[in-house]
Amino acid sequence: MEEILARASKAAEEAEVFLVTSEETPVEFETNRLKHIQSKQNSTVALRIIKNGRIGYATSTRLDDIEELISNALATAEFGTEARFTLPPLTPYPEIKIFNPDIEKVTLEQMAELGQGMIDILTRHTPELICEARVIRTVTDVTIINSHGGQADYKQSVFIAAIEGQLIRDTDMLFVGEHQSSCHPLLEIDDITRRVLQQLEWARENAPVSTKSMPVVFTPHGIVSAFAGPLIAAFNGKTVLEGASPIGKKQGQLVFDKRLSLRDDPTIDYRPGSSPCDDEAVPSEVTPLIAEGKVSNFLYDLQTAALANTRSTGNGHRNQGGQPSPAPGAFVVTPGDTSFDDMVRDIKEGLVVEQLMGATQGNVLGGDFSGNVLLGYKVEGGKIIGRVKDTMVSGNIYQLLKHVAAIGSDTRWIGGFLSTPSIYCSSVSVASR
Amino acid sequence: MAGIEAISHQLAEAIKGQDADYVEARLTEGESSSITYRGRKLESIGRNTATGGNVRALVKGGWGFVCFNDFDNLPEKVSLAVNQARFVGKETSQLAPIEPAVEIVPSTIGEDPKAVPLAEKKQLLDEYNDIICGYPKIQTSMVSYSDSHRKTIFLNSAGSRIEQERRDTALRLAAIAASNGEVQQAGISLGGLNDFGAVRGLHSQAEQLAKRAVDLLSAPQVKGGEYTVVLDPILAGVFTHEAFGHLSEADFVYENDSLREIMTLGKTFGEAHLNIVDTATLPGLRGSYKYDDEGVPATKNYLIREGKLVGRLHSRETAAKMNEKPTGNARAINYRHPPIVRMTNTYIEPSTTSFGDMIGDIKEGVYAKNWYGGVTSMEMFTFSAGEAYMIRNGKIAELLRPVVLTGNVFNTLVHIDAIGNDLDMNQGGGCGKGGQSPLPCSNGSPHIRISTCLIGGR
Numbered sequence: 001m002e003e004i005l006a007r008a009s010k011a012a013e014e015a016e017v018f019l020v021t022s023e024e025t026p027v028e029f030e031t032n033r034l035k036h037i038q039s040k041q042n043s044t045v046a047l048r049i050i051k052n053g054r055i056g057y058a059t060s061t062r063l064d065d066i067e068e069l070i071s072n073a074l075a076t077a078e079f080g081t082e083a084r085f086t087l088p089p090l091t092p093y094p095e096i097k098i099f100n101p102d103i104e105k106v107t108l109e110q111m112a113e114l115g116q117g118m119i120d121i122l123t124r125h126t127p128e129l130i131c132e133a134r135v136i137r138t139v140t141d142v143t144i145i146n147s148h149g150g151q152a153d154y155k156q157s158v159f160i161a162a163i164e165g166q167l168i169r170d171t172d173m174l175f176v177g178e179h180q181s182s183c184h185p186l187l188e189i190d191d192i193t194r195r196v197l198q199q200l201e202w203a204r205e206n207a208p209v210s211t212k213s214m215p216v217v218f219t220p221h222g223i224v225s226a227f228a229g230p231l232i233a234a235f236n237g238k239t240v241l242e243g244a245s246p247i248g249k250k251q252g253q254l255v256f257d258k259r260l261s262l263r264d265d266p267t268i269d270y271r272p273g274s275s276p277c278d279d280e281a282v283p284s285e286v287t288p289l290i291a292e293g294k295v296s297n298f299l300y301d302l303q304t305a306a307l308a309n310t311r312s313t314g315n316g317h318r319n320q321g322g323q324p325s326p327a328p329g330a331f332v333v334t335p336g337d338t339s340f341d342d343m344v345r346d347i348k349e350g351l352v353v354e355q356l357m358g359a360t361q362g363n364v365l366g367g368d369f370s371g372n373v374l375l376g377y378k379v380e381g382g383k384i385i386g387r388v389k390d391t392m393v394s395g396n397i398y399q400l401l402k403h404v405a406a407i408g409s410d411t412r413w414i415g416g417f418l419s420t421p422s423i424y425c426s427s428v429s430v431a432s433r
Numbered sequence: 434m435a436g437i438e439a440i441s442h443q444l445a446e447a448i449k450g451q452d453a454d455y456v457e458a459r460l461t462e463g464e465s466s467s468i469t470y471r472g473r474k475l476e477s478i479g480r481n482t483a484t485g486g487n488v489r490a491l492v493k494g495g496w497g498f499v500c501f502n503d504f505d506n507l508p509e510k511v512s513l514a515v516n517q518a519r520f521v522g523k524e525t526s527q528l529a530p531i532e533p534a535v536e537i538v539p540s541t542i543g544e545d546p547k548a549v550p551l552a553e554k555k556q557l558l559d560e561y562n563d564i565i566c567g568y569p570k571i572q573t574s575m576v577s578y579s580d581s582h583r584k585t586i587f588l589n590s591a592g593s594r595i596e597q598e599r600r601d602t603a604l605r606l607a608a609i610a611a612s613n614g615e616v617q618q619a620g621i622s623l624g625g626l627n628d629f630g631a632v633r634g635l636h637s638q639a640e641q642l643a644k645r646a647v648d649l650l651s652a653p654q655v656k657g658g659e660y661t662v663v664l665d666p667i668l669a670g671v672f673t674h675e676a677f678g679h680l681s682e683a684d685f686v687y688e689n690d691s692l693r694e695i696m697t698l699g700k701t702f703g704e705a706h707l708n709i710v711d712t713a714t715l716p717g718l719r720g721s722y723k724y725d726d727e728g729v730p731a732t733k734n735y736l737i738r739e740g741k742l743v744g745r746l747h748s749r750e751t752a753a754k755m756n757e758k759p760t761g762n763a764r765a766i767n768y769r770h771p772p773i774v775r776m777t778n779t780y781i782e783p784s785t786t787s788f789g790d791m792i793g794d795i796k797e798g799v800y801a802k803n804w805y806g807g808v809t810s811m812e813m814f815t816f817s818a819g820e821a822y823m824i825r826n827g828k829i830a831e832l833l834r835p836v837v838l839t840g841n842v843f844n845t846l847v848h849i850d851a852i853g854n855d856l857d858m859n860q861g862g863g864c865g866k867g868g869q870s871p872l873p874c875s876n877g878s879p880h881i882r883i884s885t886c887l888i889g890g891r
Contacts, residue, residue, distance in 0.1 A: 358815035
């Protein structure tokens with residue numbers, strides 16, 4: 001790595017080397033039984049240079065072919081974007097715990113038992129349920145060095161347990177599922193199975209829906225499938241810089257409900273979305289995005305921040321070996337004080353949406369979503385009475401989140417990147433056949 | 434480090450004589466370039482090289498899989514895969530028999546993307562981007578281009594050794610229009626196998642795209658509900674892929690008795706005019722190849738013939754377990770993944786109805802065009818049109834905001850009441866499944882009419 005940096009620094013004005021190595025062990029179950037164990041070893045080195053003021057970029061899976069890596073970076077620098085930033089010097093990083101060595105002590109047997117345990121609990125409840133489960137352990141090492149003396153390295157552990165169940169009666173199909181992730185080994189599965197059992201109970205009957213506007217509670221999963229895509233796009237500093245974000249010029253303005261607050265927080269201990277720094281070695285920090293309904297900040301990497309005359313918020317992330325670009329570490333919605341049960345009790349006729357399928361295929365930048373309810377329930381007279389089918393839920397997040405009926409107290413993590421309570425919207429467009 | 438040629442001979446030795454029912458390995462070396470623009474600015478340009486391999490082992494019905502970037506200690510990697518498989522395996526291994534193949538597949542090539550200098554690629558993209566950005570009321574653009582060249586050597590414990598190469602080119606152009614806090618976008622995706630020519634000459638399409646994004650700003654939203662819907666060849670292709678194609682992937686079905694029942698061969702799925710094919714054997718299409726990633730030769734498969742279910746897509750394992758013939762549809766997106774059952778080029782065969790006849794007797798309906806995306810969950814699908822118009826009294830009427838169509842595949846296939854005579858293949862898509870995305874696929878269809886389909890709206 002040092003050799004790549006030394007040689008690249010000679011060929012260009014500035015250079016940065018990013019090395020990530022990971023070892024991932026997925027244990028996979030199909031049709032209620034263990035099917036597949038994998039071991040995935042990966043290493044990628046990325047070289048970013050600034051030559052004649054322009055950015056060059058190359059990646060390789062081979063650490064030993066320095067010549068080719070440098071020549072590829074130089075070739076692209078000829079046409080590259082004008083660099084407007086300087087690489088960070090040696091800086092102190094916040095102390096964020098994201099590695100638990102216990103994860104390496106978890107055996108294949110334990111992982112297999114964990115997966116089978118989830119399946120057994122669910123199939124005891126519903127014997128016809130066909131489950132796929134995954135238990136995945138990953139350890140990742142990241143090192144970044146640059147020609148300004150900047151240097152960062154960290155090790156992260158991530159453990160994921162996930163289960164999806166499928167129940168088919170004639171041509172009527174029901175999909176249930178839940179997953180959890182942590183930097184700790186997840187050896188307790190009760191929370192996962194409890195939630196899936198609840199889904200099965202609520203979906204026991206099918207319930208009819210009429211085509212009209214009605215109150216809808218979006219559960220944390222529902223929020224991921226309907227709201228997360230538009231929000232991530234809108235708070236991306238790059239979208240803002242281009243004038244393509246609907247909230248780009250509304251900093252400080254009340255755009256959302258006063259009770260709604262959202263922050264990007266990659267500093268929480270033992271969360272998969274956390275790290276001491278971003279992929280450009282800029283220290284991680286908490287960035288408020290919506291503060292009591294007001295648009296407060298956007299997410300920036302080094303280059304976008306320089307173009308926008310602001311500073312990086314430590315959100316330069318590399319997606320699949322690409323160049324750093326603004327992306328959230330972890331979105332955290334501040335919980336409210338209404339319980340999920342109270343929200344449901346308040347609804348005369350409406351829906352609870354757990355999962356929208358294909359919701360963000362439309363005009364995501366404009367905040368539109370429209371999706372088929374993959375898992376959702378009909379509420380009548382304050383009670384969940386069954387599952388809805390062949391139903392589309394559509395809306396625009398800026399219209400819906402301007403005034404919400406309530407924000408839930410039932411906050412939790414969905415995957416590694418979003419923590420949110422349920423959100424209760426008073427009028428959402430529903431179409432059904 | 435040695436090239437994959439040399440490594441392949443060591444690995445071929447290492448996978449022999451293992452205490453396993455079956456062992457295979459794949460080695461890949463490849464390079465790719467990408468260029469992206471956002472607005473007038475070139476956003477990024479990069480070059481990547483990747484070399485890696487994997488070993489997959491089967492013991493008593495259980496699979497082990499190891500992938501790696503370094504080629505040290507190959508025998509250890511093989512043993513790890515075999516041991517994992519043994520840990521899993523408690524049944525009997527079943528694989529449909531195939532003849533071992535030893536072949537170097539020559540790559541047929543149009544214009545090699547690798548031979549086009551970076552400066553020329555950039556010039557072409559500059560031209561498209563300038564057209565989009567120069568259009569009045571266009572706020573910004575997104576252009577992403579990538580090409581890759583990959584060589585793969587497949588080996589298995591029965592003595593197969595297959596060397597294949599492919600060069601993929603993919604381009605997406607998107608125009609984003611904004612006014613009064615409203616943002617609308619329009620995009621197209623294109624691609625080609627072994628031919629850079631697929632992304633040349635798109636200047637007028639770039640302009641149309643910009644115009645459509647701007648027009649969408651003042652377009653009304655469709656009222657949600659059920660409509661008679663006409664799909665253009667691109668969207669009908671996506672529909673075929675999403676709504677039906679995934680159900681034909683045998684890995685969804687083979688161990689699931691209820692689904693097997695639903696997907697019983699011979700069952701009627703549509704009217705007699707409906708024929709759906711999947712085949713990797715057509716030259717130049719993105720989903721094409723000679724051998725799949727299990728070393729099985731590609732075949733042409735009718736999935737629906739004259740409205741009846743007649744076939745499905747298989748890996749060696751699903752074929753054996755369902756007592757059907759392997760079809761050569763086990764594909765892996767790269768060496769970091771084991772092959773799973775995937776589509777290749779999937780299309781509805783043309784019939785005889787002209788477009789004019791198809792819309793002629795529709796009083797109020799929706800004409801949905803162009804691909805924006807689609808997902809499926811077995812019986813339910815949603816797919817979105819990048820462009821849509823009302824049909825009024827047999828004529829194409831006003832432009833609509835993008836629409837999302839959804840439905841139940843079983844009802845919808847039956848409701849296809851007209852199939853056009855104008856088959857066209859869509860090369861822009863990539864398919865995602867089991868964390869492997871985007872896999873090069875193509876799909877196509879003539880114009881089709883669905884007598885009733887649910888459309889989301891406000």
